[in-house]
Amino acid sequence: MLTREFTDRSEVRSIDAFPGIVRSNPVGLFAVDREGRLRNVNDRAAEMFGFDNSPAAEGRPLSQLEFFFSQAIIDRIIGLANGGEPFRIHCFPGTNLIGHFAYYCLSCNAAYQDAPAPLGVFGVIEDVTEQMKQQQELKNRIDELSMLSQISQVVSSALDTEEVLKVILTGVTARQGLGFNRAFLFLLDDDGTTLSGRLAVGPTNSDEAGKIWSSLEHDNRSLFEILSLYQEEAEKSNRNLTDLIRDVRIDTTNGSMFARAMHTKAPLVIDGTMDIDYATDRVLAHMGERRVAMTPLVSRDRVIGLLVVDNAITREAITDHDTRFLKLIADQTAAAVERSSLYRDLKDRAAELEESNRKLAETQNQ
Known part of the structure; x- marks a missing residue:
């Protein structure tokens, strides 16, 4: 699974815009800055979160997704952006902004850009409801x-x-x-x-x-x-x-x-x-x-x-x-x-x- 491969890596080198192939990836991909705001979100992640499109999601604080991510998960993401450890959650329930309920798998890793400290977090999220x-x-x-x-x-x-x-x-x-x-x-x-x-x-x-x-x-x-x-x-x-x-x-x-x-x-x-x-x-x-x-x-x-x-x-x-x-x-x-x-x-x-x-x-x- 992409989420497993993602967390097996020690770091991700960039928090800048995703290339086109990533934008259309069937797996949800997103980036979060150190303040806990969505910086980049591909089409699949935007759909999972309940936004109309990727631009509508970018710049939004994670706190707006409180029914999708629990407060504990949000704290772990922001903590990782500020020097915490990478993590993977195999399965958790979430409800998006338009009320759709599903089960998800989440992997997060720190994002660096030629700096000793992380600039944010890259996340990979998959809908595992069918599994x-x-x-x-x-x-x-x-x-x-x-x-x-x-x-x-x-x-x-x-x-x-x-x-x-x-x-x-x-x-x-x-x-x-x-x-x-x-x-x-x-x-x-x-x-x-x-x-x-x-x-x-x-x-x-x-x-x-x-x-x-x-x-x-x-x-x-x-x-x-x-x-x-x-x-x-x-x-x-x-x-x-x-x-x-x-x-x-x-x-x-x-x-x-x-x-x-x-x-x-x-x-x-x-x-x-x-x-x-x-x-x-x-x-x-x-x-x-x-x-x-x-x-x-x-x-x-x-x-x-x-x-x-x-x-x-x-x-x-x-x-x-x-x-x-x-x-x-x-x-x-x-x-x-x-x-x-x-x-x-x-x-x-x-x-x-x-x-x-x-x-x-x-x-x-x-």
Whole structure:
């Protein structure tokens, strides 16, 4: 990067006007005199700072860029012009004169012109917002895959249905996982045509959200740590949210959007702008949010329920990536629910068999 090459040099020999090739350089270049005024600014730097053009920037004091450069950065630049050390700041946030926010990388070195003391500072500035976004997206993907792996470990060994569902919904709503605000689980009744509210995880309002999320604010917490903290901080909220849907019944034969997701076995997003049917609208109104994503729980090509999520607190949009990852979670949920159900049936049958053997033994002893 040009900024690295710039700070690796011990000094810059001139603070006079930039040559034409520098003026049009795609990297921002600027010079500052010992009084902290911009002496020379190329086109790219002027654009970053929010000036109309290079001449409009020249002669302006750095103090006019107080929302772009923090006061600490301004002090370092002026200090360098008066004998301080060269420096490089890898990433800092800044807002320019016209309100544009971005992340920047800055390198500064002293400028000399046949004098023992510096006459000012040369600076190189680059917009690194896209790199920051890419790094954050990569981190998010790693966090999601890690959470998915941890969920797999838990549900592959857990046999209690309620515990399995709580683990999965916590992973769906944890910031280190998918990060949805709320998650609702509906399971298909024995009649095969009605979804019933089973469990929900998440805050019921912004105050609860702030309290819960602040207690979980730690990048490196494992799912097990999150579960432990969540049970302490969010038990009341989850109970209230579960009570909200406990009596909800959704007919899967009436052509609603919930029914469509069940029949197509594919994720569906309701973004709040589309026309929706009366049955769907009633359920969403009861849940208190009309922008949701849902995906069916499918195990061995059989639909057994529906997972519904929203961002009712933060109002963030739900992306295609979110729904694809949500489907992976839903598939694991379906398999875990079926396994738990099978275990429960086997346990009940074993208990019945034991009771029958006990009664038979009593009869034989009479």
